[in-house]
Amino acid sequence: MTTMKAFPLLLVALSIFLCTARATTLDMNDLDFIPEVRQRAAFDSNDFIFKFQSVTEETPFGNLRTMFVNDNPALATLPGEGAAQNLVTVGPCAINQPHNHPRATEISHITEGELLFGFAEENGGRPFIGGNATKGQTVIVPQGVIHFAQNLGCKQAQFIASFPNRDPGTQTTASTFFRLPLSAIRATTGLSEKEIQKIMKSVAANLNPSLDSECAKRCGIKH
Numbered sequence: 001m002t003t004m005k006a007f008p009l010l011l012v013a014l015s016i017f018l019c020t021a022r023a024t025t026l027d028m029n030d031l032d033f034i035p036e037v038r039q040r041a042a043f044d045s046n047d048f049i050f051k052f053q054s055v056t057e058e059t060p061f062g063n064l065r066t067m068f069v070n071d072n073p074a075l076a077t078l079p080g081e082g083a084a085q086n087l088v089t090v091g092p093c094a095i096n097q098p099h100n101h102p103r104a105t106e107i108s109h110i111t112e113g114e115l116l117f118g119f120a121e122e123n124g125g126r127p128f129i130g131g132n133a134t135k136g137q138t139v140i141v142p143q144g145v146i147h148f149a150q151n152l153g154c155k156q157a158q159f160i161a162s163f164p165n166r167d168p169g170t171q172t173t174a175s176t177f178f179r180l181p182l183s184a185i186r187a188t189t190g191l192s193e194k195e196i197q198k199i200m201k202s203v204a205a206n207l208n209p210s211l212d213s214e215c216a217k218r219c220g221i222k223h
């Protein structure tokens with residue numbers, strides 16, 4: 001073989017070497033750059049059978065167990081945007097407070113009891129949509145839409161919320177609003193500082209899931 005003929009072969013060999021070298025220097029935490037084959041390879045039998053472990057929010061009235069990427073890193077190794085799930089227990093007269101998920105639609109399946117799912121759409125959309133969903137039914141919550149799940153009955157309810165995103169994110173509506181500067185809240189609500197402080201204190205003390213006092217009276221629940 002002459003040098004001239006070997007040159008293209010050398011180029012091919014060099015580019016294969018460079019590509020391989022580049023692949024091995026990929027950071028496994030740099031998820032956007034992992035080819036799907038490698039994502040699947042990173043997912044083994046220890047990772048695909050799991051149970052909800054950590055309780056991320058809990059009050060005497062219910063709790064949220066998450067299976068998000070920070071609880072189970074294997075969720076980040078799934079192809080595409082990954083996945084996440086919540087197991088939510090809503091006690092009698094309790095509410096999973098209004099919130100939205102900025103990065104994912106939610107598909108919620110009710111496994112116990114009955115829950116009022118309510119939605120408030122974006123500006124110009126429908127002001128409120130609500131419906132009672134019972135055990136065995138599924139609710140679809142579009143990405144970004146403010147929603148809540150309220151148990152207006154005297155028995156416990158539970159649902160599993162699934163997200164087609166490894167990190168759907170949660171933004172709680174009331175507490176988010178009261179994180180804004182007092183001047184902005186004052187100008188928006190028309191309330192005095194004293195009135196605002198009172199509401200802020202109450203919102204801060206009313207951790208999620210919280211109780212509806214009227215329902216609690218009806219069901220004879222102490223709070």
Ligand SMILES: *[C@@H]1O[C@H](CO)[C@@H](O)[C@H](O)[C@H]1NC(C)=O
Nearest residue numbers: 115116129130131132152153
């Ligand atoms: C849901 O159920 C509650 C309690 O039974 C009831 O008061 C409410 O009107 C129902 N809401 C809708 C939208 O059907």
